[in-house]
Amino acid sequence: MGHPFRDVAIVGVHNTKQARVLEGHDSQSIALEAALGAIADAGLEPRDIDGVVGGIASNFLFQSRIGPAWRSMSPLGIPAVIEGAMAIACGLANNVLIATGEAGSYRQHASTAPWTRPTNEFVAAYGMFTAAEFALMARRHMHMYGTTPESMAHVAATIRNNGHVNPEAVYFGRGPFTAADVLESRMVADPFHLLDCAMTSEGGTALVLTRADRTEDTAKLPVFLLGGGTDHFGPSYQHPPVWDLGGVRRPDLVAGHVGRRAAEEAFAAAGLGPSDVDVCEFYDPFSFELIRQFEAFGFCAEGEGGDYVMSGVIEPGGRHPITTDGGTMSFSHGGASVQLFQRVIRGVQQLRGECISSQVHGAEVAMCTGGGSGALFTDVLLLGKDRP
């Protein structure tokens, strides 16, 4: 059997303007703008789309009158991209649009953002929100391996500096940052300072996937899915985020390692390993999660992630530069779903060589991720320039 995604290519990507507040927009309008941008980037017309994934799917289907067409409401980043790719690989659609956007849902900041606050009966009364959930994982790692706030701060400063030089980042020009700046910012949920955490913003994002045999019609270099996987332990923010939470099928893969199985599957499908990855577009809800992902994905041994990120590999020019647009800390964190697609968008831009900042020269393979241990899931997508 050939590679499952041999016949699929990503041919269009687009981020709308990202901002703390996008005046005059709501989630549907900014998502529609993203959709049209990605279709144009692909060199296609709305009428070429015959499959749609994401929160905008129904609205776009109707407004553009492309129905009857294939539709999935899958909203959550990499799983949605994989689902769109499967639809093409299975012959259910030829050109799939994946689009989402969020605006107007969080403008009163007395409370933390709505997508950070679970209503579950076993967590809500204890003041839990995403930063606290992820902090409980980070603290356990610090206890087991001596991981330091300094190594986390170095990750945060590196990502924020990528945003500082990116004119499209919400926090463009806000730096440069040092690890000391991160450590001196106010504490949010110990061990996370304000600058260890994602921001909140608004924006839209979209991709277009097509059949690989049609890419001569498209405008830009096609990018291929070399492998992907999704690791989930259950609903986020309802059960204690226990590092050692294990399952009955693979007791060795505990929640602290979530994403390892997905990465193993993705690397196996691609015939590649961590040393082949040129760009690490890792999801960055909190600084510690980068350290954890390098361990979970096999870039370094368990417990060595703190030293690994301090060894010069993650900065621009390093062997495995991370989150090159500034990520959720500086580029944008649009809400419940937008930012979960944007590692993929950036991975595509890197492989095309079209990044306006922090371009990794000659990048052939990008590893894009979403989720994190505090949410009990991590998704992985390996992108490449060569058709698998």
Next chain:
Amino acid sequence: MSLLVPQAGDIPLPQPGPLSEPYWQGCREGVLRFQRCLDCSAATHTPALLCAACASRSLEWVESSGQGEIYSWTRVWRPVTPAFVTPYVPIIVAMDEGWFILSNLIGCEDDAVAIGQRVEVVFHHSGGSDDIFLPYFQLVP
């Protein structure tokens, strides 16, 4: 430093469902309950229909000793909503019967928390008209 106390404001409170009502009823009675499997004796929390170890449906509610040790912790300075007074200290407790619970640490200074410390459950009425008693934990002297 500040002394950690139960939250007294208008915080979001549990709305027990059919599955979790025995747990919250225990809290009203001053008893911390968890589910134990009649087939393999594994402990399960949060309330479930299936044993976490063997997927048996034969679960019974049993009383916990209320004792365990701190497995992980954080200290929150940016409250999730204005109803919460900071700092507060979410903890995961590894209970002696082999299950984990999320709660808040109270009854000590906020900088007294550490992984491995022995803790015990203590119940506090939530205030208001809701008949909810929340399990918190305090250090064992």
